[in-house]
Amino acid sequence: MLPLRAIVRRLSRTAKARILFIGFVLVLAALSGHPLGASMSGALDKVLFDLSTRWFSHPGTQQVAVVLIDGKTLREYGTDGLTARTGELLERLDRAASVTLDYALASDTHTGELAAVMARNGNVVLPVSGNALEQSADALPTLLRAQAAGRGQRHFTVGHYGAVNGFVPYLPPAQGATPNIVLEAIRVAGAQHARPQAHQRAYALSVAATRKDAVLVMMSDPAHVPQYSFSDVIDGRVPADAFASKMVFVGDAVGEDAGFRISSLHMDAVSRAQLDALVADAVVSGNMASELPVYMAIPIYLAIALGMVLICLLVRGGWMHAAAYAWGVLMLLLPMLLLGSLHRWLGLGLLPLVCVLIYAHFAWERLRRTQNLLQREIGKLRAIRATVGVAAAGGAAPPPMQARRDPLEQIRHAMREIRAWQSTFVSMINQLPYPVFVVDNGQVSVWNAKAAEMMAAPGEDGMSLPEVQRLVATHCSGEESASEEVTLGGREHMLLYVPYASADSSLHPGVAEGRASFLACLIDIAGIKEGVTHDRQALRHIAHDLRSPLSTILSLIEERAEGHRRDAPPDRAFLDDLRRQADYSLRVAKDFLQLSRAEQLRRDAFAPVALLDMAAEAIDQLWPAAENKSIELIGPECGLDDTLLRGNADMLIRALVNVIDNALKYSPPHTTITLRIVDDGDSGMLLHIVDQGIGIAEEDLAHLFDPFFQVAGKPEVDMGVGLGLPFVKTVIERHGGSITVASQPGQGTDVRIALPRA
Template identity: 25%
Template sequence: MTRYWLPFKNTPLSLGLPLLALLLLLQFTSLPQRIDFWLYDTLVTRYPTPVADNVAIIAIDEASLSELGRWPWPRSAHAGLVRQLDRAGTRTIVFDILFPEASEADSDLANAMAQHGRVVLPMHFSNADDPEPGTSRLPTWHLTQTAAALGHAHVELDADGLARGVDLVKARTGTLWPSLGRAAAEVNGTALPGAFGEAKPMFVRVPLAGRAGTLPVYSYADILRGRYPTDALRDKVVFVGATAAGFGDIMPTPFSSLATPMSGVEFHANSYSALSQNTLIRLLPGAITLLLAGALIALLSLVLPRLRPGHSMMLCLLLTLGLIALNMTLLLYVRLWLPITLALMIPLIACPLSSAQRLALTNHFLNRQMDELGQGPRTSLPAPERRHPPLILEHLKTLLQPEGWWLSRNGEVLDAHGLTAADQPPFPEAGRWIHLNNQSWIQLTRYDAIYSLGLSLPNDLSREVIQLYLRRLTLNPESGNPVDNAPREAISSRIDHVRRAINQMRSMHQFISRSFERMPDGIIVTDELGVIQFANGHIEEWFGEPMPSLSGMPLARLLEGHDPREIPPWHETVSETLTMNQSRTVDLRIRGMDFLIHFAPFALPDGDQNGIIANISNISELREQQRQHREAIDFISHDVRSPLVSQLALIEQMKRHPGEIDTPQLEQLGRLARRSYQLAEEFVQLARAEQLTETRFYECDFLAIVENARDSVSEQALEKGIHLVLQGSEELWLRGNAELLERAVINLLTNAVQYSPPGAFVTAQVFRAGHQACLTVTDEGSGIAEEELPYLFDRYRRQKSSELSGSRGAGLGLSFVHVVVEKHRGEIRVASRLGEGSAFTIKLPVANPLS
């Protein structure tokens, strides 16, 4: 047998090492960072931060450039803007305009700034391409001295070119510079929360309030000319900067990318708005991500090899969802950003990797099993030639019931009846049947032994058919099997083994799948000796035989043991199916149930083997329906026909003496007509109840149903002097058919009134018990004998006490009640004692059990 070797088994080490290698490899790619950016952008754009109510933007827009002229404007214009904002009551002014060169109007701007007292100016860090890289470019000395604070206007773009954050405090040339947003907050007197108030370098992400134009914007020219609403800018923190496209001070953001970029002044205004509301997002150290990924590797490496594949997938899915939930919670509620892509990829990679390892191990196992399967026997019915001759004789005796038989081994008699050694003919060839009149002989070879087997068959018309069947029966094994010794490559050998195994199993699998899958009947499959090789679960259940004992049992013996019969005997039916290759259908009765067994011969598609498929159908319900049909015919022919005959006779009498028609005759005719109508009505109502389905159900009040039934019976009770009492006032809603339920209650009340003496009480009590609506009808009648209670709800069954008392009925009323209650998935019970009365209780499920 070929041996297979795998470098690792499905162990923590075999899973942990590849995961660790993939983690290290991902560290050198940009994929995790790009996915982290996408997750961040998705969350901040889906849940934007609200705008602070004290922020506004003074925009140097296209309209202002058209009105005030080309840029740069004289600083006297900026001084005029500061004075206008001062008169408007603006609390803090933040310029996002650089003033690095001196100008004649610097003193005018400085005076306006000094008069306001809360003006923040920007400073700029030189780039690497500048002549003096690393230096800071401040506003002119005069403006620097007058400004309330300076703040850097730098916005760092991420690796994908989008602006998501800003250095809240930036260190340059030994000095800590706040951002414009932080400087504005300090000048405005805004309390800086927590870590944001610490004077140390800190990069934060700015959760934007939306795309460009979300914050309130006023045109520079409108403010300068005084064209703005009164109190619109009072106590506001205004950011002054360029928004016109020609300035180039724009940047893509998660909200818009390059489609509608955001100006720098609006980004800084968003920064201040988020800082004032404590919604800036801090970044957690990257070491936490690595630790989280390492912990997941350790966890999955230890747990996944021990779990089933379905549980492994569920665990990886839960970990993935948990990481995403953790990321969302930290960002939206704690305002911390944890890059989780590295950790997120661990369960996503671990699940298929673990499955691949399981698949490799499974393939290793299946290859070994395929080798064993290729060397094993074919998947087919057991060949008769492999059986021991004494067992073959036993099966032939059971199947064919011969008059005599003979079996010897190397001349030694093993079993004989009616045949002697003198009857044995010479055998020209082993394994071939020889037929002499009514005798059939064959010589079999098993190992070093030679067996002689003979049968004495009945000398009738079946003899030739049986001998023809024996000629087809192969009982001697063929010598040798061709062996293919051609060398093949390993993969070709594997494929060849699989092909042979599939070819061996395909025929039987197709046969089983097409014939036996989901069959409602019992199925028995025999071989060509009539021995059971397969039986489905119905056979085990109906015959009460355990499955191990069924396999290998002759079919004729099974049937004879459970339904013995003489004409025709079971062995004859089975043998004729095999010998004559014809189907048979026979009645069968097992343990009080009626069945129909159909014997059908078959032949396997990949050989000359044949056998019987016995299909056993349970027809007990059909027989019960036939019985009910006969009862219905008897009912119609007797109970319905009798009053009609009486009516016809009475009418004929009236016709003969038309002048002598009196009131008693008319009353008798009316009673007979009413009885005919009542019988027909009960029969029709029972038929309607039996055809009732839930498609005809609707919401109905059980108390109202009982009240209507009481009203229908009240006149009958009044005529007899019966006190009809209804107890219960609670509405009990259920799903059902109110018409049939009302008829069922009427039947119970009518019976109670009919069998109660005058002056008695009949009580109908409606109540709720748990999740059930209940009705108890109690009478004070003669009661029901205990021996009649089990048959009380059988159709066409009348009580002896009813017949003796003259109360005639069809025996369908209580049967109708029972059918209606069963159709509503309820139950009915009766308690009765002779001489004391009866109590019928109906329980039906309510419509809403939780109410």
């Protein structure tokens, strides 16, 4: 068995930090019962206690009633005659089980009469005046003290929100062990009640060490206790049966004894008499409670904290958050359930803070591990990228991973980069005009969109996966690249075989490191031959059309070399002539190649594309040029639900860019160019490109799509070489569509492109 020091040495830094953190939060959880800890969530505890009281307390006993010296009484009798009127009140309450006079009684001429009435009644309970516990300091008249059936103190405990939450049943022996006036009223009445001593606990009155033995009470709604006006009782407006066998509490409804809050759920206040009546009703009905002892509370605190720790350690993924929230709800419900079922209260103390700390720590730790994992993987991807040449977007190098940046922004940047790479590579492979297959462990595992299209095609143009697998098994072997002509689907193909590095064992645990995989590509030879022939013809056209500018360039150079012309242009003009001729030659070559590619488009290589998306992409490419010229590009406006067609997205976007670019060239500033897609019958769509430019003469409309034809325009407009619109027409016609132009000089141009739906 390893010694403790060796075990600690083997632990990682993260494990040590985790153990220290768990130990720290468990210590905090154990301190939840301390007065300082209890004060941290005292407001929450009070709300939970009052909610539990509302939902789980026993119903009232209907054995208490309240008589209030209210504003009505004071208006009718004033304050001087209360002693005499108290005697009349006691005569009316002769059938009550006990009468508690919960207000000050001074000595006056009617004290003797009141003492006689109290003697006849025999059930009157009086308070100990103020905090006086000695006979000599008691302000109550001696005659009244002698006739009282019981005397009691009125000490209560006040919690958060300034609300009364309990009462002190008995003062300490050093203070005379005086019982609470509520208990005296119950004793005099002879009412059956639960023993408050069973719930008596030493409660801290503050974060200091001062404690007092008290009982928590679950007081009911004051509206459930019958309340009567002092004057109504004396005047006989309340029947005597209303007080039969009840404990009656008499007190002021106004003044300093009328502002006791009893709940955190509302702002209502009650008088001293009402408070005593509610406490008496709670004692008789058994609505008393006590806090769990420390030896029982601490294990519960530790169990709740450990439960949150285990949830954060063992539950995976998003379920951890749901489980942590659910555990927090159970933590709040536990004190309420204990109070409702066992009348035992468990204050939460530091427990909410502890659970939040645990959840936040492990959520942060999980986030940090995820971030570290992403950074490691991103580092591997960048190491792979370092083996090839990559130009950064906008000419700026990507920020290094070691730079001090916001981690979230760093990961977001890296994920955008990875997504761009993935999109680029997938798009690049899918744009290849040849079927490409990835062969792993001798089995075809992945193929591109062109291969999937050919395998789905019926007839001679199609092929099946078993056929491809047979070709691969027959012709692809060895560790060197090779090519071989094969017959597939009745057509001649060139099978290219290219081995590449083995799969990453971290991504494919079942594959042994170093085992070769390869790419297989099937190329239709007949199609390539046709393309080569067409390219040769295009090159001949290019050579023919470049002859004129090249001859001009040579003539300029020879004249400059001979120097026989006295009026030879200066170097600046000479170089400008050369640049114009060279630039024209390059544009001719570029437009010829573009037109050549358009003429090679094959419908069997088309894929579903959306005309709306391509029009939007064309606008996105040209909006900087339009903004520089103060021209607004509007649209694409579309009222169709479906704009899908089969085609080559790249060529169609180039064609639309050419048309919009022409519109920009021949449109003055502060005008608009609008793109609008409308329905063109059951099988077609019509794209309008409408500008507010200089327009086209009627005699020029018939020659717009002729190679090298150029419409006369503004002298400052770059005229081009006259191959843009022939390219557009070729692309549209290869897609089974048509293009027409409607225009009048000075009124703009409407280019209409009709394309069939998919």
